[in-house]
Amino acid sequence: MMNVTLAQYIQGLDGTNVSVKAVIDGETLFVPLDLSNRHYAEIMRQVEAGTLTIQEAE
Amino acid sequence: MAVSRIDEAGLNVTQYGNRNLIINGAMQVAQRGTSFNAPADAEYTLDRISPFRNGAGVIDIEQSTVAPESFQYSLKVTVDTADTSLGGTDFGGLRYVVEGYDASRIDFGKSSAKQITLSFYARSSVTGIYSVAFRNSAASRSYAVDYTIDAVDTWERKEITITADTSGTWVTDSGKGIDLRFCLWGGGYTTTPNSWNNGNFIGSNNTNTSWIATVGNTFYITGVQLEVGDTATGFEHRSYGDELQRCQRYYYRYGGNGRENLVGGSNTNTGYFAIQFPTTMRSAPTFSNGGGFTINNFTSAGTPSDINGGLTSINSGEFQTVGGISYTLGNTILVYEASTNSGNLKFDAEL
Numbered sequence: 001m002m003n004v005t006l007a008q009y010i011q012g013l014d015g016t017n018v019s020v021k022a023v024i025d026g027e028t029l030f031v032p033l034d035l036s037n038r039h040y041a042e043i044m045r046q047v048e049a050g051t052l053t054i055q056e057a058e
Numbered sequence: 059m060a061v062s063r064i065d066e067a068g069l070n071v072t073q074y075g076n077r078n079l080i081i082n083g084a085m086q087v088a089q090r091g092t093s094f095n096a097p098a099d100a101e102y103t104l105d106r107i108s109p110f111r112n113g114a115g116v117i118d119i120e121q122s123t124v125a126p127e128s129f130q131y132s133l134k135v136t137v138d139t140a141d142t143s144l145g146g147t148d149f150g151g152l153r154y155v156v157e158g159y160d161a162s163r164i165d166f167g168k169s170s171a172k173q174i175t176l177s178f179y180a181r182s183s184v185t186g187i188y189s190v191a192f193r194n195s196a197a198s199r200s201y202a203v204d205y206t207i208d209a210v211d212t213w214e215r216k217e218i219t220i221t222a223d224t225s226g227t228w229v230t231d232s233g234k235g236i237d238l239r240f241c242l243w244g245g246g247y248t249t250t251p252n253s254w255n256n257g258n259f260i261g262s263n264n265t266n267t268s269w270i271a272t273v274g275n276t277f278y279i280t281g282v283q284l285e286v287g288d289t290a291t292g293f294e295h296r297s298y299g300d301e302l303q304r305c306q307r308y309y310y311r312y313g314g315n316g317r318e319n320l321v322g323g324s325n326t327n328t329g330y331f332a333i334q335f336p337t338t339m340r341s342a343p344t345f346s347n348g349g350g351f352t353i354n355n356f357t358s359a360g361t362p363s364d365i366n367g368g369l370t371s372i373n374s375g376e377f378q379t380v381g382g383i384s385y386t387l388g389n390t391i392l393v394y395e396a397s398t399n400s401g402n403l404k405f406d407a408e409l
Binding site (some may be wrong): 002010012013018019021025027028029030031032034036037038039040 | 098100233330341343344346366368369371406408
């Protein structure tokens, strides 16, 4: 199982959320909002399990 | 006289292309690097291949030039941390996932399901029984098969044919089609070989327990081929360029090929860059970067304080630079590796 220690939305040019900045297994990754992406699928699995919260974009 | 029909009986089946469902089966492509010290479970190493492991056993993986005739490379696994007493959740080995689109021709889960044959070259410092498992995406259907390493440190070609699975749900889109496990040790999640089972099994319960028991034991593999039918044909060698492009559907690394430039634009505080992928990726990829980059607005240059991933699709990726220069709305800017081969941009759409 991936160890996700940080998750925060990143906004695109139009101000909408376009990716999640996440630290997964110690590496900083930018994960697209696409459930066929294995990192995003795992992030959402942990969000739904209540063990992870995605912070709003800065 | 015009040729109206090719007599297939006169052709050697090894002349047919696209038989092999495995990408990078000859272990040539290594975009992430060639040596991996104690990679984590599911951390990709040589292209398309990751370890799976649980428990005390830890392995190292590298691209090796120890290879059988007609092959340049193999994948070498070395025991890094031994597991001398396998518990019920201790297991490990190598994992390869066939994309559903590619596996769809097998028709698993249908009455028209076909047999498949796996072949590969293996070499180990420990003789004995090893195993391979085939699973569906949900890990609710599994089939394990034994094979034997007969001689120490000697290349041996193995051929394994498994029966068709007419049951279960098998993914036929861009998801996980067939989850293939080369089991090197298994204290749990193993099963009786040579039949389809309902459940999650990563190998046979005959798998030896001695390989993982000693630090420094080695296992090499190359020439991996999975094909439809009950016959193992010769390995389908593809060009390096062909294999690289197939790999880039799942992982693309930009950089490391000299000092490459990308052109972008800026608003008042951020630079925006887009990069077109060399092939359509399996899914929108995860972005990451490493090494050093320089940002340049044609007046000054500096090192960006951050490079963030933006909107990605299966065809292109966007990333943003912050800091390093004074950004002006509408300006054209450049980003390039701070020194030759120093930086890289990575896009990961693996299964």
